[in-house]
Amino acid sequence: xxxxxxxxxxxxxxxxxxxxxxxxxxxxxxxxxxxxxxxxxxxxxxxxxxxxxxxxxxxxxxxxxxxxxxxxxxxxxxxxxxxxxxxxxxxxxxxxxxxxxxxxxxxxxxxxxxxxxxxxxxxxxxxxxxxxxx
Numbered sequence: 639x640x641x642x643x644x645x646x647x648x649x650x651x652x653x654x655x656x657x658x659x660x661x662x663x664x665x666x667x668x669x670x671x672x673x674x675x676x677x678x679x680x681x682x683x684x685x686x687x688x689x690x691x692x693x694x695x696x697x698x699x700x701x702x703x704x705x706x707x708x709x710x711x712x713x714x715x716x717x718x719x720x721x722x723x724x725x726x727x728x729x730x731x732x733x734x735x736x737x738x739x740x741x742x743x744x745x746x747x748x749x750x751x752x753x754x755x756x757x758x759x760x761x762x763x764x765x766x767x768x769x770x771x772x
Contacts, residue, residue, distance in 0.1 A: 644708065663700075674689075
């Protein structure tokens with residue numbers, strides 16, 4: 639949601655994905671509650687406990703707590719530390735509805751991608767030890 643405020647973004651995002659979250663939680667809960675039919679008491683406890691935990695996670699954490707925290711934090715919820723911004727790859731997505739005419743690049747794409755970014759150092763590897771029996 640380009641240009642929308644934090645509250646509007648949270649409301650729109652939750653409106654789009656809430657049914658998916660509930661459906662996935664219901665399926666997972668049904669699967670774990672299926673373990674309650676097992677004759678082994680440990681498996682029953684595992685199934686009921688996991689089923690209840692998933693429902694609490696879906697209904698309370700994902701549908702209430704997370705959106706409330708995102709709304710309370712406002713713009714700070716979307717803040718990305720500078721060091722992490724340099725490490726993460728740059729991805730550009732284009733919506734079909736909001737497709738605009740591409741601007742003429744003033745520099746080569748590789749140069750534009752690398753501008754202002756540092757690459758993480760590669761891990762140093764040691765050569766395999768030589769066989770002593772040789």
